[in-house]
Amino acid sequence: MEPQFQVDFLRKLQRLLAEGGFVATYKFALLHSIADLCIEKDTEPDGRLTLTVDQLAAKFIDLYWRQVQNFPLKGAGRDLVLKQNTGKQAAVINTLRDIQPHYRHRLPLLKSDPVAWKSALSTVRRTIKVMPLWKLQTIGEKPIEFMYRNNPGTNEITLLPGVATCFRTFHGLIIELVRSAWIRYIRRHNDGIRQSLELHGFLFGSERANLDGYRQVLLQSDGTRCFYCEKRIAKEPHVDHFIPWARYPNDLGHNFVLAHSRCNSRKSDFLAAEEHLSHWAERNRDHGEDLSSAFAQQGLAHDRPASIRIVQWAYGELQQVGGDVWVAGKEMRELSSRWAASLGMHGTAG
Template identity: 50%
Template sequence: MRWISEPSEERPRVWQSLLAKVKRTIKEQPLRKLQTIGGRQLEFLYANEMVGDDKIELKAGVAFCFRRYHELIQDLVRGAWVRFVRGLRENQPLLGQTVDLDEFMFGSERADLSAARPVLFDFQEGRCFYCEGALQSRVEVDHFVPWSFYPVDLGHNFVLAHASCNAAKKDRLAAYKHLHRWCDRNVEQGTELGAAFDEVGVLHDLQASWRVTSWAYGQAAAAGVHVWTMGAKSVPLDRRWLGLQGMRL
């Protein structure tokens, strides 16, 4: 879903087709099954016969209960999903051993990343990771694979950048030249970087970062998504990304 979350001039028909498909899926899957308990079709939220229409009408009191008990309902639903996903063994290699599954699935509060700033500054020799200009004021820690794709703070995914470069990148994947630099850094300095993160209490899992990055770029390549290069410019993902060390799917 995330890979074409915004329509582009290059893919308007694909975008409209995706919206239609998602709409059909929501109508045919969760809405029809949400009130199925133990194989029985119940109607405690809304009338099932309304699911085929373009809207549903909640029964009296349902909206109030959602508002009043939303924290309890949220915890119950999250717990059920976590138990289900944890039972799928093939998910563990991607998640890594140190990643909290609840945080991975549902995100967590954005942490204060200031502890990582001096570490990254030293390893990048005071240069912006993206434009390579000198870092002075308005410096920010950026998630190389955007937080919106992988909402967990892992140190090897961090880079230090000018606030302007970070703002221009937004929540997009970075182009081949940036990925090349990220891979080289973690291949050559990954162990030292991890030790430095340990000293300041920054969570890290290099293997998980490799797997997540490989997965993210693989999905982007399959969807034909353009990646960010600099400023407002985006380009197709260079096919050479698969040859970079660490990017083995």
């Protein structure tokens, strides 16, 4: 892709965040959702990517789900729901807040209730269509349709050729920009939390979330051997993000493996070498479906196709920059092009 195209894309995105009008945090959520879906969905051969408003709505719910809980405000003796709108509270927040208690605040439980899930999606879908979708690409009064053509009335957007690739290439950078702008918005519109350091973790989750449920499922399926060195784990196994949280922050079941705490911390934020990748692919090929049902039974988030695409994206991007992968202990080596074969990719994605 033309470097000039990428520079223009980033420049426009930066303008949007700096100058676009943001009455609610929806535009941040929309950009975040589009960026994530570019990784989790397959692009057309001509570089376009069509996203339905329902796919965006599902991502919105993923993002806002944790944010509608009470923010623990130190010293104030009360909890509060963060304001995400300049006027009355954002409608998505109210909707999710009403639903949550019925599902013990666990999103996978809502998703496993088809009727309730459909109804939540349709509420959020309406908001997305009225609020941010056709207004996102406007600065002042001026539309700049550089991501997709505004087409009110339809239930989808089609990202223009090259746009999905930009989102994939600069995913980390874009997410940081969007999240910082989102955090600034929250600070500006919520008195008393200006000093809070916990805000980032509260809004976007943290690597050290409680992963005990995943540990139990993986112990059943993979046993007590370390995924990386294959030796027995005597103490409590660590739940490792195979694609590190730092590269793509998500807690989807198939991305987890059990490891020694030492192996886990040696691997750190690196991608694992090709042999580990092929082990991961094999585990999810042979036991993926059983894992899916076990995760579902425990009400744990999982999405095998998305996990596979995230892996393809992460290794593809690393290969582009000639990066190193972690082998064992302190051993690293350059990622070879063999990785795609170890993932069982034969020119097709999925």
